Amino acid sequence: MKCPSCAAAELIHDTRDVPYTYKGESTIIPAVTGDFCPACGEAVFSESARISAVMLEFIKKVDCCNISPGKNTWSDFFQSKDKVTDDFMIERKDVISDEGRFNFEDWTQPENESK
Numbered sequence: 557m558k559c560p561s562c563a564a565a566e567l568i569h570d571t572r573d574v575p576y577t578y579k580g581e582s583t584i585i586p587a588v589t590g591d592f593c594p595a596c597g598e599a600v601f602s603e604s605a606r607i608s609a610v611m612l613e614f615i616k617k618v619d620c621c622n623i624s625p626g627k628n629t630w631s632d633f634f635q636s637k638d639k640v641t642d643d644f645m646i647e648r649k650d651v652i653s654d655e656g657r658f659n660f661e662d663w664t665q666p667e668n669e670s671k
Protein backbone atom coordinates (compact mmCIF):
# COMPACT_ATOMS: atom_id res chain seq x y z
CA MET A 557 0.00 0.00 0.00
CA LYS A 558 1.39 3.38 -1.06
CA CYS A 559 1.40 6.24 1.41
CA PRO A 560 -1.87 8.19 1.16
CA SER A 561 -0.07 11.37 2.15
CA CYS A 562 2.96 11.57 -0.12
CA ALA A 563 2.58 8.50 -2.37
CA ALA A 564 6.34 8.33 -2.50
CA ALA A 565 6.83 5.12 -0.60
CA GLU A 566 5.18 1.90 0.46
CA LEU A 567 3.79 1.88 3.96
CA ILE A 568 5.50 -0.44 6.39
CA HIS A 569 3.23 -2.45 8.64
CA ASP A 570 4.71 -2.22 12.10
CA THR A 571 4.05 -1.90 15.83
CA ARG A 572 5.72 1.17 17.27
CA ASP A 573 5.64 3.56 20.17
CA VAL A 574 4.07 6.61 18.62
CA PRO A 575 4.94 10.05 19.99
CA TYR A 576 2.02 12.44 20.28
CA THR A 577 2.34 16.17 20.92
CA TYR A 578 -0.38 18.50 22.11
CA LYS A 579 0.18 22.16 23.03
CA GLY A 580 3.91 21.57 23.41
CA GLU A 581 3.46 18.61 25.74
CA SER A 582 4.38 15.25 24.34
CA THR A 583 3.60 11.70 25.27
CA ILE A 584 4.26 8.25 23.87
CA ILE A 585 1.42 5.98 22.86
CA PRO A 586 2.98 2.56 23.37
CA ALA A 587 2.83 -0.37 20.96
CA VAL A 588 0.65 1.10 18.25
CA THR A 589 0.03 -1.14 15.29
CA GLY A 590 -0.36 0.54 11.93
CA ASP A 591 1.17 1.29 8.55
CA PHE A 592 4.03 3.74 8.68
CA CYS A 593 5.47 5.75 5.82
CA PRO A 594 9.28 5.81 5.81
CA ALA A 595 9.31 8.87 3.51
CA CYS A 596 7.10 11.43 5.25
CA GLY A 597 6.31 9.83 8.60
CA GLU A 598 2.60 9.47 7.88
CA ALA A 599 0.98 6.64 9.80
CA VAL A 600 -2.26 4.81 9.21
CA PHE A 601 -3.28 3.17 12.44
CA SER A 602 -5.25 -0.01 12.52
CA GLU A 603 -6.44 0.53 16.10
CA SER A 604 -7.60 4.09 15.88
CA ALA A 605 -10.20 3.69 18.67
CA ARG A 606 -7.58 2.95 21.33
CA ILE A 607 -5.25 5.62 19.98
CA SER A 608 -7.87 8.36 19.96
CA ALA A 609 -8.86 7.35 23.50
CA VAL A 610 -5.26 7.71 24.65
CA MET A 611 -4.94 11.02 22.79
CA LEU A 612 -8.16 12.32 24.36
CA GLU A 613 -6.95 11.40 27.84
CA PHE A 614 -3.68 13.19 27.16
CA ILE A 615 -5.45 16.28 25.80
CA LYS A 616 -7.62 16.42 28.92
CA LYS A 617 -4.53 16.10 31.11
CA VAL A 618 -2.67 18.87 29.26
CA ASP A 619 -5.67 21.21 29.27
CA CYS A 620 -6.23 20.58 32.96
CA CYS A 621 -2.58 21.21 33.89
CA ASN A 622 -2.37 24.35 31.77
CA ILE A 623 -5.21 26.04 33.63
CA SER A 624 -3.51 26.44 37.01
CA PRO A 625 -0.02 27.70 36.04
CA GLY A 626 -1.45 29.73 33.16
CA LYS A 627 -3.48 32.03 35.37
CA ASN A 628 -1.98 34.18 38.11
CA THR A 629 -5.37 34.33 39.73
CA TRP A 630 -4.44 32.32 42.81
CA SER A 631 -1.69 34.67 44.02
CA ASP A 632 -3.91 37.66 43.25
CA PHE A 633 -6.71 36.02 45.16
CA PHE A 634 -4.51 35.32 48.19
CA GLN A 635 -3.13 38.85 48.21
CA SER A 636 -6.53 40.48 48.12
CA LYS A 637 -7.85 37.97 50.63
CA ASP A 638 -5.09 38.90 53.11
CA LYS A 639 -5.94 42.58 52.72
CA VAL A 640 -9.63 41.96 53.18
CA THR A 641 -9.04 39.78 56.23
CA ASP A 642 -6.88 42.42 57.97
CA ASP A 643 -9.39 45.20 57.40
CA PHE A 644 -12.25 42.99 58.31
CA MET A 645 -10.70 41.83 61.59
CA ILE A 646 -9.74 45.35 62.67
CA GLU A 647 -13.24 46.63 62.11
CA ARG A 648 -14.78 43.64 63.78
CA LYS A 649 -12.52 43.87 66.84
CA ASP A 650 -13.44 47.50 67.49
CA VAL A 651 -17.15 46.89 67.09
CA ILE A 652 -17.20 43.83 69.32
CA SER A 653 -15.07 45.22 72.17
CA ASP A 654 -16.92 48.54 72.18
CA GLU A 655 -20.42 47.13 72.18
CA GLY A 656 -19.61 44.12 74.37
CA ARG A 657 -17.83 46.05 77.12
CA PHE A 658 -20.43 48.80 77.31
CA ASN A 659 -23.48 46.61 77.32
CA PHE A 660 -22.18 43.94 79.66
CA GLU A 661 -20.94 46.26 82.39
CA ASP A 662 -24.01 48.46 82.12
CA TRP A 663 -26.50 45.65 82.39
CA THR A 664 -24.82 43.13 84.74
CA GLN A 665 -23.60 45.51 87.44
CA PRO A 666 -26.82 47.26 88.37
CA GLU A 667 -28.77 44.00 88.29
CA ASN A 668 -26.28 42.22 90.57
CA GLU A 669 -26.07 45.11 93.02
CA SER A 670 -29.81 45.62 93.25
CA LYS A 671 -30.51 41.97 94.10
Ligand SMILES: [Zn+2]
Nearest residue numbers: 559562593596
Ligand atom coordinates in the same frame (compact mmCIF):
# COMPACT_ATOMS: atom_id res chain seq x y z
ZN1 LIG B 1 4.39 9.33 3.07
